Amino acid sequence: MPHISDGDLHAWLDGAIPEESEEHEALRLHLESCSDCASRLDAAREMRSGADDILASALPGGSAPTFEEIRLKAEDSDADLSVTAPGPGRLRRGWLSAQRLGWAATVMLALGAGWIGRAVLVEKGWTDPFNEGNPTVASRVAETESPADASLETFFDEVSALEEKDAARQREDQPARSNADPRKSDAEGLGADLNADAPEDNEVGFARPDEDAVSDDEAVRLRGTGDLAQAEEPGAEAPAVMGEVIAPPAGAARQEARAKSLQPALDPWHAVPTVRLVRPAETLTGCYRLEYSWSPGVTYLPGTIELTAVEPAEWAGQSVYTVTSGSRAASGLQEAIWASQAPDSIWVRLVSGEDRDAFTVRAERAGSDWLGEARVLTPDSPIAANQTRGTVHLVKIRCEPE
Amino acid sequence: MGTDWAAVYEASYEDLVRFLYRMVWEDDRAHDLAQETFVRALRHDPEQPRAWLFSVARNLARDEARTAVRRRKHLTLVRAEESGRVAEDAEQEMERSERREAVRLALDRLSERDREVLLLWDAGLSYDEIAEQTGLARGAIGTTLSRARQRLVEAHRMGEDQNATYL
Numbered sequence: 317m318p319h320i321s322d323g324d325l326h327a328w329l330d331g332a333i334p335e336e337s338e339e340h341e342a343l344r345l346h347l348e349s350c351s352d353c354a355s356r357l358d359a360a361r362e363m364r365s366g367a368d369d370i371l372a373s374a375l376p377g378g379s380a381p382t383f384e385e386i387r388l389k390a391e392d393s394d395a396d397l398s399v400t401a402p403g404p405g406r407l408r409r410g411w412l413s414a415q416r417l418g419w420a421a422t423v424m425l426a427l428g429a430g431w432i433g434r435a436v437l438v439e440k441g442w443t444d445p446f447n448e449g450n451p452t453v454a455s456r457v458a459e460t461e462s463p464a465d466a467s468l469e470t471f472f473d474e475v476s477a478l479e480e481k482d483a484a485r486q487r488e489d490q491p492a493r494s495n496a497d498p499r500k501s502d503a504e505g506l507g508a509d510l511n512a513d514a515p516e517d518n519e520v521g522f523a524r525p526d527e528d529a530v531s532d533d534e535a536v537r538l539r540g541t542g543d544l545a546q547a548e549e550p551g552a553e554a555p556a557v558m559g560e561v562i563a564p565p566a567g568a569a570r571q572e573a574r575a576k577s578l579q580p581a582l583d584p585w586h587a588v589p590t591v592r593l594v595r596p597a598e599t600l601t602g603c604y605r606l607e608y609s610w611s612p613g614v615t616y617l618p619g620t621i622e623l624t625a626v627e628p629a630e631w632a633g634q635s636v637y638t639v640t641s642g643s644r645a646a647s648g649l650q651e652a653i654w655a656s657q658a659p660d661s662i663w664v665r666l667v668s669g670e671d672r673d674a675f676t677v678r679a680e681r682a683g684s685d686w687l688g689e690a691r692v693l694t695p696d697s698p699i700a701a702n703q704t705r706g707t708v709h710l711v712k713i714r715c716e717p718e
Numbered sequence: 719m720g721t722d723w724a725a726v727y728e729a730s731y732e733d734l735v736r737f738l739y740r741m742v743w744e745d746d747r748a749h750d751l752a753q754e755t756f757v758r759a760l761r762h763d764p765e766q767p768r769a770w771l772f773s774v775a776r777n778l779a780r781d782e783a784r785t786a787v788r789r790r791k792h793l794t795l796v797r798a799e800e801s802g803r804v805a806e807d808a809e810q811e812m813e814r815s816e817r818r819e820a821v822r823l824a825l826d827r828l829s830e831r832d833r834e835v836l837l838l839w840d841a842g843l844s845y846d847e848i849a850e851q852t853g854l855a856r857g858a859i860g861t862t863l864s865r866a867r868q869r870l871v872e873a874h875r876m877g878e879d880q881n882a883t884y885l
Contacts, residue, residue, distance in 0.1 A: 323861030332845040332860065360864065367867035370874050371840050374821035376739035377814075378749050383727045386753055390760035 320346060320353045325360040723760060726767045731756070734775055737841035741779035743822055751778045769850055772843060776834070776851070820877050827873035832866035839863055 320328075320343060327333050333340045347354050731752060739748035755775045764770035825833055831852065838848045839859075849856040 321861065322864040323858070325860075326864040326867070327845065327860030330839070330845070330860070330863070363864075363867050363871055366871045367836070368840070370821055370824060370870055371740070371836075374740065374818045376735050376745050376748050378735075378745040380731050380735070380749070381753065383724045386727065386756045387723075387760060389753065390757045 319350065320356070322356075322360065325353075325357050326364065328357070329361055329364055721763060721767050723756075723767070726759075726771075727756060730768055730771055733841040734771060737772065737837050738775055738779050740821075740825065740837050740840075741776075742782050743818065747782065751775060751782065754778060768843075769847055772838065772841070772847075772851055820874060823877055824870050824874035828866055828869050832862055832869065835859060835862045836866040836870065 324333070324343060328340075328343055333343065347357060734752045734755060735748045738751045739745065742748055742751065752775065755771055755778060758774055759767060759771055762770070825836075828836065831854075835848055835852060835854070838851055843851065845856055845859045848854070848859050854862065
């Protein structure tokens with residue numbers, strides 16, 4: 317008998333050759349008499365074991381749902397299917413679902429038409445008899461706490477339209493403001509807090525869905541980390557990294573409004589230091605100093621954020637990002653990064669680390685190349701482990717050459 | 719059909735997740751796809767449940783791979799609710815991430831066919847089932863597995879050597 321092939325040796329080890337078969341008997345006899353094949357069998361066994369160990373070192377985490385949960389999911393999807401294609405046994409349930417959907421659609425249409433009609437009336441000077449002190453659409457929109465609850469595209473259209481109007485008005489005002497305070501337009505102004513003039517509702521810190529739900533020890537207040545899109549001063553030095561500030565892509569305002577509405581529910585780390593990079597492709601080109609000041613006040617951490625945009629026009633409208641930690645050069649580096657599901661933002665959190673020199677986070681959109689990059693340098697003081705109280709300031713500085 | 723789906727679920731869910739995880743490299747996504755596979759199976763009630771499950775899972779994972787973001791080195795995604803635990807969790811997650819990355823890179827060195835056969839075997843499928851899934855002759859499964867294991871071990875070792883050089 318010729319030597320046993322590698323494939324048969326592995327099949328033998330895998331128990332894929334039935335013991336009662338002639339082939340099994342022939343292989344057994346050969347292995348007993350052929351030292352070459354016996355040693356090759358040992359080598360194959362070792363290789364098989366090595367491959368198993370490698371695969372076992374990358375096992376998935378997470379826990380399995382119960383079968384009942386899966387069964388209910390399947391039933392739900394059955395119900396969904398029955399609306400469009402009711403089978404003989406599902407006719408009644410499908411009919412009911414369709415009927416409910418019909419009612420729901422009618423109600424939504426009525427609400428939507430009412431909202432739009434009301435908006436038009438208000439724009440033309442009509443005063444809401446039930447709320448005379450609040451006569452404009454803009455103020456009503458501003459007061460809406462949960463725009464996502466409305467679930468109406470018209471809402472975001474309204475927001476976009478109003479924001480565009482506001483932006484146009486601001487553009488008209490800008491030259492005068494710029495002349496009035498030239499210091500603000502100096503990108504070298506290290507002490508100039510970008511958010512000094514930012515309205516309160518533009519503060520970027522982290523949105524905390526429920527202040528009372530977080531203990532004082534866990535609580536962190538980020539002050540002065542305003543929305544840099546809003547804080548970008550007119551006449552500021554052109555960003556050194558990209559060379560120009562990119563205009564917001566169409567629908568960006570709507571996406572931002574949607575993102576803001578989603579953040580509280582989606583950010584599980586609302587109680588820890590976080591730097592939110594708002595649409596970096598268009599707003600955070602340039603260099604910023606990141607200042608942490610912790611409240612017990614023992615640690616002060618200077619740092620720098622540099623941002624570059626790769627595909628600035630394609631930022632909005634996506635919902636899946638990953639954040640990648642780049643530099644691993646520093647020993648003892650520990651950072652945890654959480655990528656928000658919200659469309660226009662990335663949340664980066666520094667956890668702890670000693671001898672940290674730098675790390676890089678990058679935003680990546682599904683199916684695309686890099687969209688933005690934030691480089692955080694922390695050359696001096698390390699962040700103490702698990703610091704959870706403090707304030708963060710972003711200060712625009714002049715970009716230093718590489 | 720009289721398939722005891724609860725028993726099939728009990729016996730196959732973890733295997734399916736393990737198989738999918740090595741295709742998509744995300745815990746949550748692997749679970750999502752496994753659940754989607756079972757939901758579809760319950761709707762269709764196929765005659766050969768296990769073979770059907772892995773066939774659908776393979777297709778879902780391939781679709782996923784076509785649209786997914788290319789994963790980068792040192793990807794670290796940590797979700798933790800308790801801030802006090804985060805540093806420790808992050809460290810563990812980092813180590814896990816490095817191991818996963820090493821395995822992923824080693825598996826990437828295999829041909830698609832070799833990789834699939836190896837992962838199907840690792841997920842608990844028999845030679846007959848793998849042959850049915852992949853269209854390979856049953857007699858070719860051992861040869862394919864032999865080649866796949868050898869390349870995996872070599873590629874993994876090569877990756878370790880390179881890391882040692884950089885350190």
